[in-house]
Amino acid sequence: MLYRDVCIVGAGPAGLAAAIEAGKAGASVLLVDLNMRPGGQLFKQIHKFFGSSAHHSGTRGCTIGRQLLKEALDSGVEIWLQSTVIGFFPGNKIGIERGADHTEKQIVTVTAKKVIIATGATENAIRFEGWTAPGVMGAGAAQTMINVNHVRPGNKVVMLGSGNVGLIVSYQLMQAGCEVAALVEAAPKIGGYAVHAAKIRRAGVPILLRHTIVAAVKDPDGCVCGCNIAAVDDHFRPVPGTEETIDCDTITIAAGLKPTMDLVKLAGCALTFNPAFGGYVPLHSRRMETSRAGFFVAGDTTGVEEANTALEEGRIAGISAAEDLGLLSSREAGLMRGEIWTRLDSLRFGPFGLRRKTEKERILQAFESEIGTPQALS
Amino acid sequence: MKQEYDAIVIGAGAIGTSVAYHLARAGYQTAVLDRGDIASGSSSHCDAVALICDKLPGIDTKMGQASIDYFGELARTFDYDFEYCPKGCLYICETQPEFDAAENYCRKQQADGYAMRMIGHDELCAMEPHIAKDLTGALFTPESGSVAVSPYKLCFAFVEEGKKYGLESYTYCTIQKINLDPDTNAVRSLETNYGTFHTKRIINCAGAWASFVGRMTGLDIPIEPRKGTNLVSEQTGRLCNHKILEYGYMLSKFDSIHFKRNVSRLVEEQNIAFNLEYTNACNLLVGGNRLFRGYDTRTEIETMRAICERAVRFYPELADIKCIRAYSGVRPFVRDHLPIVSDVDSIPGYYIAAGHEGDGICFSPITGKFMEQIISGKPTDFDISRLDFARFSSGAAAKGA
Numbered sequence: 001m002l003y004r005d006v007c008i009v010g011a012g013p014a015g016l017a018a019a020i021e022a023g024k025a026g027a028s029v030l031l032v033d034l035n036m037r038p039g040g041q042l043f044k045q046i047h048k049f050f051g052s053s054a055h056h057s058g059t060r061g062c063t064i065g066r067q068l069l070k071e072a073l074d075s076g077v078e079i080w081l082q083s084t085v086i087g088f089f090p091g092n093k094i095g096i097e098r099g100a101d102h103t104e105k106q107i108v109t110v111t112a113k114k115v116i117i118a119t120g121a122t123e124n125a126i127r128f129e130g131w132t133a134p135g136v137m138g139a140g141a142a143q144t145m146i147n148v149n150h151v152r153p154g155n156k157v158v159m160l161g162s163g164n165v166g167l168i169v170s171y172q173l174m175q176a177g178c179e180v181a182a183l184v185e186a187a188p189k190i191g192g193y194a195v196h197a198a199k200i201r202r203a204g205v206p207i208l209l210r211h212t213i214v215a216a217v218k219d220p221d222g223c224v225c226g227c228n229i230a231a232v233d234d235h236f237r238p239v240p241g242t243e244e245t246i247d248c249d250t251i252t253i254a255a256g257l258k259p260t261m262d263l264v265k266l267a268g269c270a271l272t273f274n275p276a277f278g279g280y281v282p283l284h285s286r287r288m289e290t291s292r293a294g295f296f297v298a299g300d301t302t303g304v305e306e307a308n309t310a311l312e313e314g315r316i317a318g319i320s321a322a323e324d325l326g327l328l329s330s331r332e333a334g335l336m337r338g339e340i341w342t343r344l345d346s347l348r349f350g351p352f353g354l355r356r357k358t359e360k361e362r363i364l365q366a367f368e369s370e371i372g373t374p375q376a377l378s
Numbered sequence: 379m380k381q382e383y384d385a386i387v388i389g390a391g392a393i394g395t396s397v398a399y400h401l402a403r404a405g406y407q408t409a410v411l412d413r414g415d416i417a418s419g420s421s422s423h424c425d426a427v428a429l430i431c432d433k434l435p436g437i438d439t440k441m442g443q444a445s446i447d448y449f450g451e452l453a454r455t456f457d458y459d460f461e462y463c464p465k466g467c468l469y470i471c472e473t474q475p476e477f478d479a480a481e482n483y484c485r486k487q488q489a490d491g492y493a494m495r496m497i498g499h500d501e502l503c504a505m506e507p508h509i510a511k512d513l514t515g516a517l518f519t520p521e522s523g524s525v526a527v528s529p530y531k532l533c534f535a536f537v538e539e540g541k542k543y544g545l546e547s548y549t550y551c552t553i554q555k556i557n558l559d560p561d562t563n564a565v566r567s568l569e570t571n572y573g574t575f576h577t578k579r580i581i582n583c584a585g586a587w588a589s590f591v592g593r594m595t596g597l598d599i600p601i602e603p604r605k606g607t608n609l610v611s612e613q614t615g616r617l618c619n620h621k622i623l624e625y626g627y628m629l630s631k632f633d634s635i636h637f638k639r640n641v642s643r644l645v646e647e648q649n650i651a652f653n654l655e656y657t658n659a660c661n662l663l664v665g666g667n668r669l670f671r672g673y674d675t676r677t678e679i680e681t682m683r684a685i686c687e688r689a690v691r692f693y694p695e696l697a698d699i700k701c702i703r704a705y706s707g708v709r710p711f712v713r714d715h716l717p718i719v720s721d722v723d724s725i726p727g728y729y730i731a732a733g734h735e736g737d738g739i740c741f742s743p744i745t746g747k748f749m750e751q752i753i754s755g756k757p758t759d760f761d762i763s764r765l766d767f768a769r770f771s772s773g774a775a776a777k778g779a
Contacts, residue, residue, distance in 0.1 A: 089679040
């Protein structure tokens with residue numbers, strides 16, 4: 001049996017930041033991630049960040065990832081890759097499946113005093129005829145293929161969804177040498193930032209608003225060889241007679257994300273439904289602790305946002321875990337958290353940000369009124 | 379919602395729903411209550427077979443066989459499909475001493491007229507091509523004494539079929555108080571979050587939680603929760619052709635029998651008895667164990683490991699099949715391993731049908747039938763006086779009789 005002060009699940013920006021803070025405070029930290037390399041989504045973000053200089057503006061996501069990783073390793077954090085947490089068990093035990101897919105896997109039991117769940121988010125799917133055919137994939141999956149694995153998913157792509165992910169990935173697919181035949185959006189206006197939309201428009205990609213994909217066209221092998229689209233009415237129903245076929249071998253879906261809640265649910269944390277944050281999210285305090293004492297959350301798991309808020313929440317979770325371990329005084333931890341909350345407020349600003357700030361406040365208040373003090377399980 | 383019922387059944391697991399169905403069918407205005415949903419307790423956290431070959435010779439086996447026969451009749455007459463599937467059973471013997479013990483058991487059961495027989499190593503390997511090749515043999519019970527059902531569908535089947543006779547069900551129903559007549563001590567009413575129900579009869583079918591219901595009227599019902607865990611595999615090909623159990627299962631079930639298996643400390647500590655079955659959905663259910671952990675039904679990783687270790691010993695190919703899920707539940711344990719199917723002398727109108735540790739699914743049809751016979755004042759199909767609640771007040775169970 002292995003003993004660690006803190007076990008963190010998910011080595012994205014939230015998990016890395018939590019590991020750095022807990023590690024710097026002197027905790028023994030195990031960071032577990034199922035991917036082949038740490039960094040989560042950061043390493044596929046080859047574009048530069050927006051925002052204030054306090055938040056890495058002008059820096060590419062992958063660079064931030066490398067900095068965080070170095071800082072974590074310098075803080076003595078132990079990282080297990082290609083490892084999956086399979087469950088939380090009585091006695092603060094965590095079951096971890098360790099080992100690459102092509103090697104002998106091993107189930108290791110680790111006892112940890114504190115757990116931080118930073119498992120990020122999962123892409124939403126949109127169902128249409130043929131949506132499970134080879135060639136249909138999430139926009140995030142396509143982005144991983146080109147930016148992390150350096151594999152082109154196909155040659156000619158139709159993108160569904162004009163949020164920032166749809167816009168940015170369309171542009172990156174072009175950079176990788178794909179042709180983006182069209183970007184299809186059911187809403188009457190573009191969802192993401194105008195600056196991203198302008199980039200792909202300038203490159204000649206048609207953005208078809210008030211349209212949707214009705215079917216993937218399949219070749220004799222069952223793979224995607226085209227895409228049937230149609231105009232939609234005010235209730236997003238396809239308008240008969242407007243169908244047309246676009247030649248393509250890849251359809252990517254950028255229909256938003258939902259928090260990855262599997263471990264939060266396994267841990268038995270109280271949840272709340274919040275559409276602004278993508279679905280069910282754990283109730284949590286300003287210390288990022290859930291209804292279950294000793295279980296903290298951070299990042300997209302608490303509601304889909306972006307890398308900077310994930311980082312800041314991760315820091316809070318790491319600080320709070322260290323505080324509960326007696327490695328930071330309440331005063332120190334409180335001051336550190338206060339500064340971070342100020343930065344979080346500045347991140348949750350503007351038309352999109354203010355809504356997230358309001359919703360975050362709603363979740364924090366619900367925690368206070370419904371939970372108050374987290375409950376311990378043996 | 380009615381205010382008055384002829385009978386109110388507490389607990390909507392396999393036993394409670396069967397009792398409720400049988401009472402409704404006999405013409406009683408009946409309601410079944412549960413603090414959760416139908417089949418939300420032990421009946422959805424168990425495995426899915428009804429056997430005679432895991433029963434002690436005598437009344438235990440007699441009830442098992444009667445219930446298994448009755449399952450066939452219910453499957454034929456019910457509109458609701460509860461996935462009744464006759465499926466032979468193999469009790470595998472790892473060693474010669476186990477084989478000898480099984481043979482001795484088999485002879486007793488054969489003498490009582492039950493269909494089962496011993497098979498040797500070669501026949502076992504022919505019947506189960508994927509089984510380990512170093513086993514001594516097995517006790518084989520044909521389909522007449524071994525059937526599979528879907529335990530939760532069984533509960534819903536009893537409720538849905540009961541509705542045809544006016545059965546009503548109240549789920550997420552908490553009982554606040556059970557009122558007895560101040561003069562006669564007879565059952566009068568139940569106060570619940572649905573309001574007050576007037577009734578002359580309540581049947582405590584709360585399984586592992588029956589003692590809580592008992593305490594509400596000052597009854598000491600000696601039923602304790604005994605935890606069990608099962609693993610679920612990914613969907614896979616047909617690894618086994620029968621319900622498979624190790625003969626050591628009997629030893630862990632009836633802990634009065636002392637028999638030392640050649641197993642690791644982990645398997646011993648976790649009280650593991652391997653069993654395996656295939657489901658309609660092509661997953662495998664792999665079990666199991668019996669542990670006293672109070673009402674804590676969280677799955678323990680040591681239990682999972684120990685089950686895997688023991689399972690791979692009997693079916694080596696299981697090592698390459700993924701486990702996708704594990705679940706734990708509690709069985710209602712009674713010291714003498716016999717259920718309580720009985721009226722209660724001190725409280726007229728109070729009945730108990732509970733304590734069927736590991737046999738609740740198997741015994742549910744016959745228990746429902748017996749309870750209706752008891753309540754109606756009819757003779758039961760055969761003598762079940764050993765299941766009387768009064769056996770505890772006489773101190774008989776304490777002496778281990």
